[in-house]
Amino acid sequence: xxxxxxxxxxxxxxxxxxxxxxxxxxxxxxxxxxxxxxxxxxxxxxxxxxxxxxxxxxxxxxxxxxxxxxxxxxxxxxxxxxxxxxxxxxxxxxxxxxxxxxxxxxxxxxxxxxxxxxxxxxxxxxxxxxxxxxxxxxxxxxxxxxxxxxxxxxxxxxxxxxxxxxxxxxxxxxxxxxxxxxxxxxxxxxxxxxxxxxxxxxxxxxxxxxxxxxxxxxxxxxxxxxxxxxxxxxxxxxxxxxxxxxxxxxxxxxx
Amino acid sequence: xxxxxxxxxxxxxxxxxxxxxxxxxxxxxxxxxxxxxxxxxxxxxxxxxxxxxxxxxxxxxxxxxxxxxxxxxxxxxxxxxxxxxxxxxxxxxxxxxxxxxxxxxxxxxxxxxxxxxxxxxxxxxxxxxxxxxxxxxxxxxxxxxxxxxxxxxxxxxxxxxxxxxxxxxxxxxxxxxxxxxxxxxxxxxxxxxxxxxxxxxxxxxxxxxxxxxxxxxxxxxxxxxxxxxxxxxxxxxxxxxxxxxxxxxxxxxxxxxxxxxxxxxxxxxxxxxxxxxxxxxxxxxxxxxxxxxxxxxxxxxxxxxxxxxxxxxxxxxxxxxxxxxxxxxxxxxxxxxxxxxxxxxxxxxxxxxxxxxxxxxxxxxxxxxxxxxxxxxxxxxxxxxxxxxxxxxxxxxxxxxxxxxxxxxxxxxxxxxxxxxxxxxxxxxxxxxxxxxxxxxxxxxxxxxxxxxxxxxxxxxxxxxxxxxxxxxxx
Numbered sequence: 001x002x003x004x005x006x007x008x009x010x011x012x013x014x015x016x017x018x019x020x021x022x023x024x025x026x027x028x029x030x031x032x033x034x035x036x037x038x039x040x041x042x043x044x045x046x047x048x049x050x051x052x053x054x055x056x057x058x059x060x061x062x063x064x065x066x067x068x069x070x071x072x073x074x075x076x077x078x079x080x081x082x083x084x085x086x087x088x089x090x091x092x093x094x095x096x097x098x099x100x101x102x103x104x105x106x107x108x109x110x111x112x113x114x115x116x117x118x119x120x121x122x123x124x125x126x127x128x129x130x131x132x133x134x135x136x137x138x139x140x141x142x143x144x145x146x147x148x149x150x151x152x153x154x155x156x157x158x159x160x161x162x163x164x165x166x167x168x169x170x171x172x173x174x175x176x177x178x179x180x181x182x183x184x185x186x187x188x189x190x191x192x193x194x195x196x197x198x199x200x201x202x203x204x205x206x207x208x209x210x211x212x213x214x215x216x217x218x219x220x221x222x223x224x225x226x227x228x229x230x231x232x233x234x235x236x237x238x239x240x241x242x243x244x245x246x247x248x249x250x251x252x253x254x255x
Numbered sequence: 256x257x258x259x260x261x262x263x264x265x266x267x268x269x270x271x272x273x274x275x276x277x278x279x280x281x282x283x284x285x286x287x288x289x290x291x292x293x294x295x296x297x298x299x300x301x302x303x304x305x306x307x308x309x310x311x312x313x314x315x316x317x318x319x320x321x322x323x324x325x326x327x328x329x330x331x332x333x334x335x336x337x338x339x340x341x342x343x344x345x346x347x348x349x350x351x352x353x354x355x356x357x358x359x360x361x362x363x364x365x366x367x368x369x370x371x372x373x374x375x376x377x378x379x380x381x382x383x384x385x386x387x388x389x390x391x392x393x394x395x396x397x398x399x400x401x402x403x404x405x406x407x408x409x410x411x412x413x414x415x416x417x418x419x420x421x422x423x424x425x426x427x428x429x430x431x432x433x434x435x436x437x438x439x440x441x442x443x444x445x446x447x448x449x450x451x452x453x454x455x456x457x458x459x460x461x462x463x464x465x466x467x468x469x470x471x472x473x474x475x476x477x478x479x480x481x482x483x484x485x486x487x488x489x490x491x492x493x494x495x496x497x498x499x500x501x502x503x504x505x506x507x508x509x510x511x512x513x514x515x516x517x518x519x520x521x522x523x524x525x526x527x528x529x530x531x532x533x534x535x536x537x538x539x540x541x542x543x544x545x546x547x548x549x550x551x552x553x554x555x556x557x558x559x560x561x562x563x564x565x566x567x568x569x570x571x572x573x574x575x576x577x578x579x580x581x582x583x584x585x586x587x588x589x590x591x592x593x594x595x596x597x598x599x600x601x602x603x604x605x606x607x608x609x610x611x612x613x614x615x616x617x618x619x620x621x622x623x624x625x626x627x628x629x630x631x632x633x634x635x636x637x638x639x640x641x642x643x644x645x646x647x648x649x650x651x652x653x654x655x656x657x658x659x660x661x662x663x664x665x666x667x668x669x670x671x672x673x674x675x676x677x678x679x680x681x682x683x684x685x686x687x688x689x690x691x692x693x694x695x696x697x698x699x700x701x702x703x704x705x706x707x708x709x710x711x712x713x714x715x716x717x718x719x720x721x722x723x724x725x726x727x728x729x730x
C-alpha cells in the first residue's frame with residue numbers, strides 16, 4: 001500500500017528526515033516510535049502533504065501512485081487520514097458542517113453522490129458512540145474550546161466517519177489520561193480491517209498495550225534505526241531510547 | 256499582530272494622557288485643515304443650495320448654517336485626523352448635481368418599479384417599508400403595515416410641509432456639524448428622509464425598513480430622524496441600494512434620540528452600487544437606561560464611509576456597536592465609530608470585522624471617550640481584519656481616551672491572513688483550497704453576524720456573505 005524509499009525532508013535548510021525507508025501493507029499496523037526531535041511527526045506531516053515541509057530526496061508510492069505529487073486534499077480523497085498531534089481550532093465552523101463537507105468532497109472525488117444533512121446525521125450517530133461523545137459535539141465549532149482529550153477524540157471520530165484506507169495517528173496518545181486513551185485505542189481497533197493500514201506515531205509504549213502493532217520502528221535523527229515486532233516496544237519501555245540514539249548517530253557517521 | 260490594553264485608574268497611565276492630547280490636536284486640526292482643491296464642486300453645491308425649494312423659516316435658517324459651515328470647512332484632506340486614511344478627493348473633485356432637482360426635470364425616479372425592490376426585502380412581507388428614490392419619498396413604492404398605537408412613521412418632507420410640531424426640536428440638534436463637513440453639507444440640503452416617532456411605551460413588533468434607492472450621477476442627502484419615547488421599542492433597518500451600477504453620491508444623516516429606557520435595534524446596510532460614493536452618519540443620544548443595538552453592514556460603493564456616533568448621556572445607558580465590512584477590487588470602505596461615555600455605569604460593546612480582498616482598502620477607527628463623571632464605565636472594543644490578498648490593505652485605529660479613574664476598558668485590533676495551519680487541516684480532510692478558503696473566510700465573518708437578533712435579517716446577510724465569498728472563489 002505504502003512504500004517509502006530513502007525519504008529526505010525538512011523545513012527550510014534544516015533536514016529532519018534523512019533517509020526513511022518503510023513499507024506498509026494493507027491489514028498492518030505499524031508503530032513509529034522515537035525520542036523527541038527524531039522526526040516522527042515530520043514523517044506523519046510529510047505523508048499527509050503539509051506544505052510547510054519540503055521533500056528533498058526519495059520517493060513515496062501509495063497504491064502505485066506517486067504520493068509526493070498529490071495535493072493534501074487529493075491524498076485525503078484517496079484514503080489517507082492524519083490524526084493531528086495538535087488538532088486545529090476553527091471558530092465559526094461547526095463540526096457537523098466541516099465533517100459533512102469533508103465527507104462529501106471525498107465522495108465527489110470518488111464519483112459518488114453527496115449525501116444530505118439528514119443522511120449524514122444517521123451516519124455519524126453510531127460513530128459518536130465509538131468515541132463516547134454526544135451529539136452536541138456536532139454543533140460546536142471545530143475543536144474550538146475543546147479540552148485536549150476532546151480534541152483527540154474528535155480526531156478519531158473524524159477518522160471513523162471518513163473511514164480512511166491509510167490512517168496516520170500522530171501522537172494521538174500524548175496528553176491523554178488512561179480512560180481517554182482506552183477510548184481512542186478502542187476506536188482505532190474497531191476500524192481495523194484487512195484492506196486498511198494504520199501508522200501509529202507515538203513517544204510512549206503505553207498506547208501499544210491497547211493498539212497492538214504488527215511492526216515497531218524506532219526513529220532517531222531522521223532515520224529508522226531499528227525495526228522489529230511488538231516486543232521491541234517493550235524493550236524500549238525498559239531501556240529507553242539512549243542505546244538506539246547511539247546507533248542512529250553511528251549510522252549517520254557511516255552514511 | 257494583536258494589541259489589547261486594559262486601563263484602570265487612567266490618570267496614572269501616561270498613555271491615556273497622550274491620547275487626550277492627541278484628541279485636542281485633532282479637534283484643532285478639524286477646523287484648520289481646509290481643502291481648497293475643489294472650489295468648482297463647492298460652487299455647484301452652492302448653486303443647487305440656492306435652487307432648492309424653500310422650506311419653513313426654521314428649516315431655512317438651519318440649512319443656511321449648514322451651507323455656511325460646509326463652505327467654511329471645505330472637504331477634509333488626509334491631514335485631518337478623522338480622514339487620515341481616507342482621501343475624499345474622488346468626491347471633492349466631481350460635481351454632483353442635486354438628484355432631486357434633476358429628477359424634477361424629468362430624469363429620474365419614475366423608472367423604479369415595486370418588483371425591482373423585491374431583492375432588497377428580507378423574505379418577510381408585512382414590514383412597514385418606506386422607499387426613497389434619489390432621496391425623495393415614493394408613496395407608490397412604500398407599503399404600510401399596522402404599527403400600533405403611538406407610532407408615527409412618515410416622510411420627513413411631508414411632515415415638514417404639514418407643519419408637524421416638534422420636528423425642529425430634534426432636527427439638526429443631534430448630528431453635530433461644526434466639525435463634520437459632510438453632516439454640514441447634508442444639513443444644507445435637509446429635505447426628505449424618514450421620520451419615526453415612538454410615543455412613551457410604544458412597542459413596534461415588526462421592523463421598519465427604510466430603503467434608499469439611488470440611480471444616475473447626482474447626489475442625495477437623506478435625512479432621517481428617530482425619536483423614541485420613554486420605554487418604547489423598535490427595530491429600524493436602513494438599506495442603501497441601487498438597481499444598476501452608476502456613480503451617484505449618497506450623503507446620509509440619521510439622528511436618533513433615545514428616551515429613558517427606550518430600546519432600539521438599528522441596522523444600516525450599505526449596499527450601494529460599485530461605482531457609487533457613500534458617506535453616512537448615524538448619530539445617537541441615549542438617555543438613562545436606554546439600549547442601542549447598532550449593526551453596520553458595508554459592502555458597496557467605490558468609496559464609502561460610515562460613521563456611528565453615540566453619546567451615553569444618562570446613567571446605565573448601554574450600546575452595542577457591531578459591524579461587518581467586505582471590500583474587494585479597488586473599493587475603499589471606512590468605518591468610524593465614537594462612543595462618548597458621559598454618564599456613569601454605562602456598558603458599551605463594540606465588535607467590527609473586516610474582510611479585504613483584491614486591492615481594496617479598509618479603515619476602522621473607533622473612539623471610546625470616557626468623561627470624568629463616567630465612573631464604572633465598562634467598555635469593550637475590538638476590530639478584527641482578514642486580508643485575503645497581498646495587495647489588500649487595512650488601517651485600524653482603536654482609541655481609548657479615559658478621564659475617569661474607576662473604569663474598565665479594553666480594546667484590541669488584529670489584522671491577519673488565513674491561517675496556513677487551518678488551511679492544511681481542511682485540505683488534509685479532503686477539502687480543496689478553494690472551498691477551504693471560503694469556509695474559513697465565512698467563519699471569520701459569521702460570528703459578528705451571529706449578533707444580529709432579527710432572525711430573517713441575519714439569515715439573509717449570512718446568505719449574501721456566503722454567496723459573495725463563493726463568487727470570489729469561482730473567479
